[in-house]
Amino acid sequence: MPANGLAIGPKLRYLAERARRIDIGSVIDRAKEVRDQHGQAVPATVWDMLWSAAKHDVAFQDYVDFDFAMLTKAERETFMTHPVSMQLAQQYSQPAGRAIFEDKIAFNRRFSNYIQREWLVVKEDNADEVRSFVESQGTIIAKVPVSHMGLGVRRYHAKDITDWSAFHRRLLDGDERLLEEIIAQHDDLAAVCPGTVNTTRIVGFYDGTDVHTLAVSQKFGRGEVSDQMSYGGFYTMLDPDTGHSLSAGYDSHGHVHHTHPDSGFRIADFQLPHFAEAIALIDRAAREVPEVQYAGWDVVVTANGADLVEGNWGAGVYENKPSVSGVRTGHKPRYRAAIGF
Structure with a gap:
């Protein structure tokens, strides 16, 4: 070994x-x-x-x-790394469970009890249903079912659509088969970046009895459809016991954000609202597919608690950046204590 x-x-x-x-x-x-x-x-x-x-x-x-x-x-x-995380993901997930996590439609169906927002699957014969859904929402998110890093996600406004038959065909041809209501995020998140739904990544491990919170990071967007770095987003680590920001924000492109570039909000002051509710949501969701014990869960905190966005069996790694945070230790001790590697 x-x-x-x-x-x-x-x-x-x-x-x-x-x-x-x-x-x-x-x-x-x-x-x-x-x-x-x-x-x-x-x-x-x-x-x-x-x-x-x-x-x-x-x-x-x-x-x-x-x-x-x-x-x-x-x-x-003390720092987690991507190779170690991927080895854990391979070891603590089974193909049947991974298939559910990799397909956003399959995920929404399996985890429907943890999802607050409305959603619809685009089919060959439901053009009228698609129109009704989009018009009732006003603005929707369309997703390619199998995609990564925020790619394959687009925002559509009903007021911009003039030919609904062509719109329906465009969705099918582009494999944008999952339509979702835009999540109404908590006012505290909107105060940082109102133009993007800002997700919280909670990395957890289910040992068969308990769900352990290993790391928590808060992602912030720049007004785009996604808060991923490919869309200009960045993140800050949150204290996994309190949900309070540990530092300014940063990304993998050398950018450091002491304040949000658009709102001016000081990132180190951020406290995730309904933190206990978000952790409780993951405690329940992580038991749903025991074939995936180690996962990175994306949630959005709302006025009423938290809405589950997706789960990632390849959990990825979000860590402290010492030159920004002053914190010279990472989260690996929490991973070791929970998983035992």
């Missing part, structure tokens, strides 16, 4: 695939980012990044994002 206690097979397969796909030019570019921020020489950084990837399961972007250049060995050991 490797030092982190994860199965040796997946680890070796990951390393072999990583070695096959390695892009030295990309590594050097990241090393230059580290040099510009921390003053560490590029050759030393390249070597440290390669060694960290091979020995400690640290992705190159993790090294940059989590400021490993300024951390001690002991501090680095």
